[in-house]
Amino acid sequence: MADPFRFRVNQHGPAGSPVREAFVPANPKPGWVRLELKAMALNRLDLWTTEGLPGFPLPLPLTPGCDGAGVVEAMGEGTVLPPGVELGGSVMIAPGLSCGVCPACLRGDDMLCPAYGVLGHVCDGTAATHVLVPAANLLPIPPNWDFEQAAAFPLVFLTAWEMLVHKAALRPGETVLVWGGGSGVGSAAIQLVKALGGTAIAVVGSEAKAMKCWELGAEHALVRGDLKALAAKVRDLTGKRGVDVVFEHTGAATWGTSLSVCTRGGRIVTCGATTGRETTFDLRALFAKQIQIRGSYMGRREHLWSLLSLLRRNPTNPPFRPVIDQVFDLADYPAAQRHLEAGQGFGKVVCRVP
Ligand SMILES: [Zn+2]
Structure with a gap:
């Protein structure tokens, strides 16, 4: 050594x-x-x-x-x-x-x-x-x-688990928009959404990354491009209602789109701001659609033990990795x-x- x-x-x-x-x-x-x-x-x-x-x-x-x-x-x-x-x-x-x-x-x-x-x-x-x-x-x-x-x-799975399970309280059957599906935390979120019985719509920067999101279990993977067109696509994919949960960590560049694609009574959970940490938005979208916004940072240490026990249950075919x-x-x-x-x-x- x-x-x-x-x-x-x-x-x-x-x-x-x-x-x-x-x-x-x-x-x-x-x-x-x-x-x-x-x-x-x-x-x-x-x-x-x-x-x-x-x-x-x-x-x-x-x-x-x-x-x-x-x-x-x-x-x-x-x-x-x-x-x-x-x-x-x-x-x-x-x-x-x-x-x-x-x-x-x-x-x-x-x-x-x-x-x-x-x-x-x-x-x-x-x-x-x-x-x-x-x-x-x-x-x-x-x-x-x-x-x-x-x-x-540990870090990305703990972060994604806290956001999806404890902050968003994701229920089986719900739809989650995952920004940055190719990032460490995004690739963890896609797999956890599937393991929790939800449907992930991943957003990525290229076709090659979109393919990888499908392989991880995303129901849909969209190449980001123009954000207005992307929002329209998300509304189409969800029968015009929007997603139940937005998994945010990109920040300023995507925040307005996150609000616009979030359904009435939906939740936006954020753990980062890689594209910028300051943004403005129309408060009417927040209260009229009764959206909940929750900040998240890391998670309970104990939850890593929960994740470990899920992995031990099926060691040859783990539900996420x-x-x-x-x-x-x-x-x-x-x-x-x-x-x-x-x-x-x-x-x-x-x-x-x-
Ligand atoms: Zn303390």
């Missing part, structure tokens, strides 16, 4: 600017473990760590990376491991950290904890050969999955960031640790 190394953001800069450095992995404190990482996956949050976000200060220097999978190498004194996890065993990481003692944490809403943050934002993340994480953030790897699949799974776009060597982490930023891929960008 290579000498331990990590990528570091010493000051904010463009995607791809984290700097490689050698380091000596620290010993875990009580309640924490050290993992020897085998794979990590990138998210938009990695780009925030690198590029910085106004009004969202991060404690630099910092190693980016929220998602990872590896082997438990060392445990802090007195640390208790979750069920199915053992020293020397293979694990994946739940990306959210919280205080564990506030009212939100005590009722299980850890993502509403005032101290909530993700790995790679509040402490060093997974763009490294080793990482320190709380033992409570470990989960066994789903049956028959390799480290790359395990690393690509992460879609991997491209695997880089961890040494090429900056190139992986630039690839994610370019947005041309389909699914998750992963780094394998040499």
